[in-house]
Amino acid sequence: MTPSNRTSDSANALRLEQQICYAMHTTVRAFDAAYRELLSDHGISYPQYIALMTVGEHGPLTVGRLGELMHLDSGTLSPLLKRMEAAGLVGRARDPEDERRVVVSVTAAGHHLLGALGDVPHQIAVRSGLSRQELLDLHRTLRRVTERLDTGA
Amino acid sequence: MTPSNRTSDSANALRLEQQICYAMHTTVRAFDAAYRELLSDHGISYPQYIALMTVGEHGPLTVGRLGELMHLDSGTLSPLLKRMEAAGLVGRARDPEDERRVVVSVTAAGHHLLGALGDVPHQIAVRSGLSRQELLDLHRTLRRVTERLDTGA
């Protein structure tokens, strides 16, 4: 390897490092666009869909617990949940045991929508073109990177 | 493999498919937080940083060309570039050849900031904990998925 090649490699490494994050941004936006296509007819966004699925799976959750599961805080969740409540998909009620807490639950309409959207994850997976093994590998990589970035502050 | 195992695998497959995208969301936000730590002292955001680097690399660009490179439209770029112009990092000028076009260039202060931020990509790469090979693999996977999602509409 010549010195000029090493220089070039180093420059490429920098470009790669700097762009791996932007590549992820771009891919996420492409995923979002694909979800938007499948979800917009039903009047919900991708984050709302995730919130609906999460509450649907875990049963009624406090806002704080939902935030832990989704890695989001009340500044994001409060208005999102209010929009979903206005759309009739979830209920929000103060916990009588502790009036500070707000418990979020899926309404009948919300469950109905979840049923109608049951095939969405598979459609997205097919569109992504990733094999099951690639999905597993990617997911493992993402989890590892996220943990590294979160703890390595 | 028993039927119950198959059912379980199928459920897990669905969960994986549905969550690979959200895992990417979470990872991107972790990357953003890492960049924010390194960039906020200099008064710019991650998208602004990318825009600055892109114009710095390619030389003066029209808004449209920058949008092609960043995969963003004028609805995002126009206000972003105006903020960067207000911060003195870029210049914006109508192209005399075609007054519809706005040409974006990096100012002296912008070049100075780019120099000061030269080590940021490497710091991020180190924090991510990914090896060079893993970076390459991940980048390849992301490019492939993005293209599939973009074309497969």
Add this chain to the structure above:
DNA sequence: GGCAATTACATTGTGCGCAATATGATAGTA
């Protein structure tokens, strides 16, 4: 030249996400 179609940006409105702050409820303590 005159006029419609196209091009390149800008603007508006909506939602997501984060930081900082505010509000109200609960717990702890004197």
Add this chain to the structure above:
DNA sequence: TACTATCATATTGCGCACAATGTAATTGCC
């Protein structure tokens, strides 16, 4: 009980991203 600290959520302000629309400049065609 009163007073403070803490906790759970809400609110505000800012920036990013997208969709839809608006506007001014250019091109194409007659």
